[in-house]
Amino acid sequence: MTILSSTAMRKIFSLLVIHLLLLISSFIFPVKSSNNETDLYALLSFKSSIHGDPKGELFSWNHSLHHCLWKGVVCGRRHPDRVTALDLDSLQLSGYISPSLTNLTFLQRLSLSNNYLTGSIPEELGRLSRLKFLNLSVNSLNGEIPSTIGNCSNLEVLFIRNNRIQGTIPSQLSQCRDLSLLNLGANFIIGEIPPEIGSLNKLVKLSFDNNNLTGSIPPSLGNLTNLSVLTIRHNSLTGTIPASLGQLQHLVNLLLNFNNLSGEIPNSIYNISSLLLLSLPGNQLEGTLPSNMCDAFSNLWDLYLYNNQLKGSIPSSISNCSVLAYIELHYNSFTGIIPSTIGSLKNLHLLEMSVNQLEAKKPSDWSFIEALVNCTSLEVLNLGSNQLQGILPSSVVNHSSTLFHLGLFMNEISGSIPAEIGGLTSLGDLELYQTNLGGTIPLDIGKLLNLRWVDLSENMMSGEIPSTLGNLTSLNVLILDSNSFEGRIPLELSNMQALEYLNFSSNKLSGAIPKEIMIRTSFAIAIDLSNNYLNSTIPPEIGKLINVGKIVLSNNRLSGGIPSTIDGCQVLEGLYLDRNLLQGTIPTSMGNLKGLKELDLSNNSLSGQIPEFIDKMNLTYLNISYNDFNGKVPKEGVFNNASEIDIRGNPKLCGGVPQMHLPNCALNSSAQRHHSRTIYYCSIASAFLSLSIIICLLLTYYQIRKSQNHPRSVTALKSQYDDVSYNDLLRATDNFSLDNLIGRGAFGAVYKAIMLLENATKIVAVKVLNLEQNSASRSFLSECKALKSIRHRNLIKVLSVCSSIDHQGNDFKALIFEFMPNGSLEAWLHPNSVSTNQPMRFLSLIENKHSN
Numbered sequence: 001m002t003i004l005s006s007t008a009m010r011k012i013f014s015l016l017v018i019h020l021l022l023l024i025s026s027f028i029f030p031v032k033s034s035n036n037e038t039d040l041y042a043l044l045s046f047k048s049s050i051h052g053d054p055k056g057e058l059f060s061w062n063h064s065l066h067h068c069l070w071k072g073v074v075c076g077r078r079h080p081d082r083v084t085a086l087d088l089d090s091l092q093l094s095g096y097i098s099p100s101l102t103n104l105t106f107l108q109r110l111s112l113s114n115n116y117l118t119g120s121i122p123e124e125l126g127r128l129s130r131l132k133f134l135n136l137s138v139n140s141l142n143g144e145i146p147s148t149i150g151n152c153s154n155l156e157v158l159f160i161r162n163n164r165i166q167g168t169i170p171s172q173l174s175q176c177r178d179l180s181l182l183n184l185g186a187n188f189i190i191g192e193i194p195p196e197i198g199s200l201n202k203l204v205k206l207s208f209d210n211n212n213l214t215g216s217i218p219p220s221l222g223n224l225t226n227l228s229v230l231t232i233r234h235n236s237l238t239g240t241i242p243a244s245l246g247q248l249q250h251l252v253n254l255l256l257n258f259n260n261l262s263g264e265i266p267n268s269i270y271n272i273s274s275l276l277l278l279s280l281p282g283n284q285l286e287g288t289l290p291s292n293m294c295d296a297f298s299n300l301w302d303l304y305l306y307n308n309q310l311k312g313s314i315p316s317s318i319s320n321c322s323v324l325a326y327i328e329l330h331y332n333s334f335t336g337i338i339p340s341t342i343g344s345l346k347n348l349h350l351l352e353m354s355v356n357q358l359e360a361k362k363p364s365d366w367s368f369i370e371a372l373v374n375c376t377s378l379e380v381l382n383l384g385s386n387q388l389q390g391i392l393p394s395s396v397v398n399h400s401s402t403l404f405h406l407g408l409f410m411n412e413i414s415g416s417i418p419a420e421i422g423g424l425t426s427l428g429d430l431e432l433y434q435t436n437l438g439g440t441i442p443l444d445i446g447k448l449l450n451l452r453w454v455d456l457s458e459n460m461m462s463g464e465i466p467s468t469l470g471n472l473t474s475l476n477v478l479i480l481d482s483n484s485f486e487g488r489i490p491l492e493l494s495n496m497q498a499l500e501y502l503n504f505s506s507n508k509l510s511g512a513i514p515k516e517i518m519i520r521t522s523f524a525i526a527i528d529l530s531n532n533y534l535n536s537t538i539p540p541e542i543g544k545l546i547n548v549g550k551i552v553l554s555n556n557r558l559s560g561g562i563p564s565t566i567d568g569c570q571v572l573e574g575l576y577l578d579r580n581l582l583q584g585t586i587p588t589s590m591g592n593l594k595g596l597k598e599l600d601l602s603n604n605s606l607s608g609q610i611p612e613f614i615d616k617m618n619l620t621y622l623n624i625s626y627n628d629f630n631g632k633v634p635k636e637g638v639f640n641n642a643s644e645i646d647i648r649g650n651p652k653l654c655g656g657v658p659q660m661h662l663p664n665c666a667l668n669s670s671a672q673r674h675h676s677r678t679i680y681y682c683s684i685a686s687a688f689l690s691l692s693i694i695i696c697l698l699l700t701y702y703q704i705r706k707s708q709n710h711p712r713s714v715t716a717l718k719s720q721y722d723d724v725s726y727n728d729l730l731r732a733t734d735n736f737s738l739d740n741l742i743g744r745g746a747f748g749a750v751y752k753a754i755m756l757l758e759n760a761t762k763i764v765a766v767k768v769l770n771l772e773q774n775s776a777s778r779s780f781l782s783e784c785k786a787l788k789s790i791r792h793r794n795l796i797k798v799l800s801v802c803s804s805i806d807h808q809g810n811d812f813k814a815l816i817f818e819f820m821p822n823g824s825l826e827a828w829l830h831p832n833s834v835s836t837n838q839p840m841r842f843l844s845l846i847e848n849k850h851s852n
């Protein structure tokens, strides 16, 4: 026994040694020991289909090295020549996926994500029966998902997100019984979700985000008992949310944002006690929130139900969802009062319930404000556009020092801003426009050093604009229009060095336009002081506004001339000086305003000739009516289009294109007599014409008035930009992964992403702004508003805006731009290196100045 066994032992030992030697030699003399070259040739064939490898990552793929030692190649232990894994992620490879990979019959893992691969997914991959892991995400693959994928019966992970895959989801996918992670997001996949997916009972995460899936959610998905993440955002799903989803007792995240789902939220959903995130915004969901909705939600952290048609009251039992931190119920039809029990949500960071019909009729209905004082983490409180009436409780200032967004706009709030507002030391946004607030701006506002955005417009506030506002050196936007503020514009405002948008229009301000404001706020993008009683001259320092896109000084009592320094405003697009007492001529320097599009000098006492250069400017609107201009009207440029120009009320003008019906300039008297009859008829015709022009103008005026009257018409703003949430961006950029990072600029990082925006899947650049911790947030509405009112020549087309809170509770802001080819992107990231020294101020409007 012992001898035998020792012989056996010896044999085993020697076998082991031989194997070990073989193994070692296979590493030292790899090429010699290789006698099965199938995989070698398959790999070489794969390499030959990669025609772009800028970093030379496949350099090692040559005959001097055994193919198992090539970069990204992993071979098996039992079959040393056979490739078991190919990991070539994020290597900037371009080309296509060679079908030769099908010869790597031992392949278990194929990861080619985040490259520039094009072409289709070879259907031959279906023959890789050992394949467990397939990641082709973030490429430019097109064609359909091959139905042979169902032959990969061992597949556990299938990631094809962020490609250009078309066609439908093959039902054969349901043959991949071991699938646990399935992500087909951000493609162009159409059709219905095959109900067979419901049989993949090992699925843990399922994402079909950002496709164009139609039909309804198959109830069979309720059979995916191990599912923890179900996300089908931004598709065209219809029908109701199947009640069977309530069976998913391990579900942590349910996201069905922005589909066309209708009907009520099934009660079974409220039974999923594992849920951390319930996100159903942007659908047509109806019905009410049940009063016991929080009975099972002991873990719910985020509740996003905005942009739906939900109604009824906010159940006071919402306090039973005891860890709720983010509540977004805006754009619904909720009624009733805001329950004060909300104050027991100790974890509450954000309460966004704007644009509903929530009520406060009697003082006790406001008790939620008092109760919220207990929410010591509250950062955002937005109740704008509801039916809150009555006096703003002064306890609003007792809110935790964390509150940085306070939005109560578009309510019927009366009373005044509490004098103790200075207690809200973290406040960044104060949005109180279109309320009935009266009183003055408290001096204490100057203590709110974090303020970035103040909008008190369209109220009944009066008194002087406090000089303490000048202490707000971080303030970007100050909108005080349409109130009854009086007195002078305080010189101290010139300390607001971060100011980019100033609107004091339609008040009763008098005195001078302080030149200091022009000097110090040199980067302002738009200044509107119209409709006041300002009675100084226009200070020559106006030329210091080198970034200003729009200056509106209409309807004041400004006198003197137009300063010739105006050409310092290099990027000026709109100049409105109408309805003042201006005299003198149009300065020739104005010809240097290359970007000027709209110029209104009407209703002044300007004189002289219309300068030659005006017809060479690219104006789209010129109004010089009711002045005292004389001489010849040019015929070119803006003068050639009667609808873009108004020259009425200048009796000494002559010439111009015939449609203007002005007298000819150099006619001698006999010729004039000769044509007197013609002129007679002409003048009758022109009388009719001017009448119709006046009617036209009146109509246009009312049209404009109408559109200006609802500048914040929330629905209009809503439709202007698709709502993009933090989660959408998180997903589209794969958690802001370095792989998607395309650059860093002074103001933030830029990621590439593919998203569904404006009803099309687009490659976009997402600029995530560096925001200081604790920095102020501006509401989505406000940003849109500013973007609307501050259009700028250098602006790259903004597709969308995201203003939100990240999952750490930090303020999060991103701008989503059209993706631009390398050259201009570079310029955009590093504005200082732009050869034209036109600064890109616009980008910094939402960007934090303090980061540079």
Ligand SMILES: *[C@@H]1O[C@H](CO)[C@@H](O)[C@H](O)[C@H]1NC(C)=O
Binding pocket: 035, 036, 037, 038
């Ligand atoms: C290599 O191995 C594969 C599978 O083991 C086999 O089918 C093939 O014939 C082998 N090729 C050579 C050249 O030995």
Ligand SMILES: *[C@@H]1O[C@H](CO)[C@@H](O)[C@H](O)[C@H]1NC(C)=O
Binding pocket: 059, 060, 061, 062, 063, 064, 065
């Ligand atoms: C082959 O790859 C090795 C390892 O990267 C490298 O040192 C060698 O220069 C390459 N040879 C050729 C011919 O490209």
Ligand SMILES: *[C@@H]1O[C@H](CO)[C@@H](O)[C@H](O)[C@H]1NC(C)=O
Binding pocket: 038, 041, 045, 099, 100, 101, 102, 103, 124
């Ligand atoms: C697989 O390998 C065989 C033998 O080397 C070859 O004839 C065939 O073309 C290969 N298949 C693909 C799809 O490249």
Ligand SMILES: *[C@@H]1O[C@H](CO)[C@@H](O)[C@H](O)[C@H]1NC(C)=O
Binding pocket: 089, 090, 113, 114, 135, 136, 137, 138, 157, 159, 181, 734, 737, 739
């Ligand atoms: C697939 O690739 C993407 C892009 O590189 C990566 O973000 C993701 O984590 C990968 N998926 C898995 C399951 O590893």
Ligand SMILES: *[C@@H]1O[C@H](CO)[C@@H](O)[C@H](O)[C@H]1NC(C)=O
Binding pocket: 126, 127, 147, 148, 150, 151, 172
């Ligand atoms: C692969 O799948 C297709 C259709 O899904 C099937 O017709 C074919 O027989 C399968 N091939 C293998 C090798 O399993």
Ligand SMILES: *[C@@H]1O[C@H](CO)[C@@H](O)[C@H](O)[C@H]1NC(C)=O
Binding pocket: 201, 202, 226
């Ligand atoms: C579900 O998950 C549990 C725990 O991870 C596991 O034991 C079980 O096998 C899974 N069920 C299925 C159908 O895969």
Ligand SMILES: *[C@@H]1O[C@H](CO)[C@@H](O)[C@H](O)[C@H]1NC(C)=O
Binding pocket: 198, 219, 220, 221, 222, 223, 244
């Ligand atoms: C769930 O699976 C069971 C079998 O496991 C099946 O009978 C039932 O029809 C499935 N439910 C749905 C809704 O598909």
Ligand SMILES: *[C@@H]1O[C@H](CO)[C@@H](O)[C@H](O)[C@H]1NC(C)=O
Binding pocket: 340, 341, 343, 344, 370, 371, 372, 374
């Ligand atoms: C707020 O907290 C205080 C002290 O913990 C408590 O007395 C009060 O009832 C709380 N108010 C609300 C509305 O929860």
Ligand SMILES: *[C@@H]1O[C@H](CO)[C@@H](O)[C@H](O)[C@H]1NC(C)=O
Binding pocket: 446, 447, 467, 468, 469, 470, 471, 492
């Ligand atoms: C705020 O401004 C006022 C007047 O401009 C000034 O007197 C005061 O010292 C400033 N306060 C702070 C805290 O800077």
Ligand SMILES: *[C@@H]1O[C@H](CO)[C@@H](O)[C@H](O)[C@H]1NC(C)=O
Binding pocket: 510, 511, 535, 536
């Ligand atoms: C401007 O108006 C104020 C009164 O509002 C007056 O005191 C001042 O003299 C006026 N200035 C000019 C230049 O007319």
Ligand SMILES: *[C@@H]1O[C@H](CO)[C@@H](O)[C@H](O)[C@H]1NC(C)=O
Binding pocket: 594, 595, 616, 617, 618
């Ligand atoms: C007007 O626009 C044209 C074409 O857009 C451009 O070439 C020209 O330079 C512009 N003129 C001025 C004065 O900016």
Ligand SMILES: *[C@@H]1O[C@H](CO)[C@@H](O)[C@H](O)[C@H]1NC(C)=O
Binding pocket: 190, 212, 214, 236, 759, 760, 761
């Ligand atoms: C999505 O599909 C629907 C119905 O097929 C179609 O009307 C719509 O245009 C598609 N949308 C996109 C963005 O492709």
